[in-house]
Amino acid sequence: MVKRRVHVAAAAIIREDGHVLLARRPSIVDQGGLWEFPGGKLAPYETGYEALRRELREELGIEILRAQPLIRVHHEYADKRILLDVWQVHDFEGEPFGREGQAVRWVPQAELNNYPFPEANHPILRAVCLPHEYLISDEEADDTVFLDKLERALRDDNIRLVQLRAKTLDDSAYLKRAEQALALCRRYEARLILNGDPALLDSIDADGIHLPSRVLMALKHRPLADDKWLGASTHDPQQLEQAAAIGCDFVTFSPVRVTPSHPGAAPVGWHDFQQLVETAGMPVYALGGVTRDDIDQARAVGAQGIATIRDLWK
Ligand SMILES: Nc1nc2c([nH]c(=O)n2[C@H]2C[C@H](O)[C@@H](COP(=O)(O)OP(=O)(O)OP(=O)(O)O)O2)c(=O)[nH]1
Numbered sequence: 001m002v003k004r005r006v007h008v009a010a011a012a013i014i015r016e017d018g019h020v021l022l023a024r025r026p027s028i029v030d031q032g033g034l035w036e037f038p039g040g041k042l043a044p045y046e047t048g049y050e051a052l053r054r055e056l057r058e059e060l061g062i063e064i065l066r067a068q069p070l071i072r073v074h075h076e077y078a079d080k081r082i083l084l085d086v087w088q089v090h091d092f093e094g095e096p097f098g099r100e101g102q103a104v105r106w107v108p109q110a111e112l113n114n115y116p117f118p119e120a121n122h123p124i125l126r127a128v129c130l131p132h133e134y135l136i137s138d139e140e141a142d143d144t145v146f147l148d149k150l151e152r153a154l155r156d157d158n159i160r161l162v163q164l165r166a167k168t169l170d171d172s173a174y175l176k177r178a179e180q181a182l183a184l185c186r187r188y189e190a191r192l193i194l195n196g197d198p199a200l201l202d203s204i205d206a207d208g209i210h211l212p213s214r215v216l217m218a219l220k221h222r223p224l225a226d227d228k229w230l231g232a233s234t235h236d237p238q239q240l241e242q243a244a245a246i247g248c249d250f251v252t253f254s255p256v257r258v259t260p261s262h263p264g265a266a267p268v269g270w271h272d273f274q275q276l277v278e279t280a281g282m283p284v285y286a287l288g289g290v291t292r293d294d295i296d297q298a299r300a301v302g303a304q305g306i307a308t309i310r311d312l313w314k
């Protein structure tokens with residue numbers, strides 16, 4: 001049987017207080033009774049954005065004023081192949097309500113896990129909960145200098161996702177720094193991801209682990225519980241596939257551009273990056289020679305956003 005292909009535009013409407021708008025699919029339709037991001041199938045000749053605007057008029061009675069791509073998810077159901085083309089809606093007119101009688105609810109991000117979603121939605125939930133900038137900390141000999149720089153990024157640049165990368169520290173110095181960094185991140189409600197062995201989380205209750213690509217490629221299973229974040233560094237299609245196979249929640253992909261830190265590495269460029277992100281099946285941060293000024297460009301080609309050391313670690 002040749003499976004039907006379905007292209008669906010859906011909306012992640014995230015309020016300023018972080019609540020996300022969900023709707024419940026009527027019990028009689030496909031995936032009935034499950035919660036979803038409002039939206040629906042593209043009509044012939046419609047673009048994703050046009051379909052999004054029409055569906056939200058029809059389903060919620062709102063008029064979208066501004067939206068940006070969030071993530072594209074390809075998923076195979078038993079009866080069809082689906083592309084979920086998900087947009088983050090930044091601005092709309094009207095008060096959303098269930099125009100087709102469906103339940104509609106603003107849900108705090110922390111409670112999203114309590115709602116049953118269709119299988120394809122897993123990466124969307126990751127994308128909704130992750131910020132668009134990922135700060136990777138630089139090598140820093142002194143703890144006090146390190147903490148000052150970290151606090152500056154949290155306070156002045158509003159960073160909410162931090163990777164503690166410190167290859168030059170030994171284990172005990174790393175743990176000591178991680179504890180201090182975690183306390184600081186907690187104060188700013190930022191997440192701290194440790195770069196290293198998953199067993200680090202037994203000693204310190206950080207928010208997750210970031211795997212170097214070499215470690216990623218050696219794993220057979222996801223090495224973390226589901227309530228922690230698992231990230232990984234990737235540089236080619238095989239590593240992206242492996243990240244999906246072991247259930248990573250997000251990845252960085254590098255180098256996208258020429259970067260002084262890795263002068264020998266061939267940059268992939270935005271065009272090829274877009275092809276890689278399209279089938280990644282999880283949020284991807286562009287890394288390598290990119291700055292905050294590149295966030296819109298990165299998102300336009302499907303990325304979650306950018307990851308950087310240089311631009312945010314000052
Ligand atoms: N809108 C939406 N659809 C989703 C999500 N997750 C997911 O697997 N789907 C699937 C379920 C359906 O097979 C398909 C969306 O179709 P739909 O029934 O909403 O399409 P539509 O609004 O155009 O409705 P219809 O006129 O075809 O009945 O995508 C999601 O988060 N939002």
Ligand SMILES: [Mg+2]
Nearest residue numbers: 038039040041
């Ligand atoms: Mg619909």
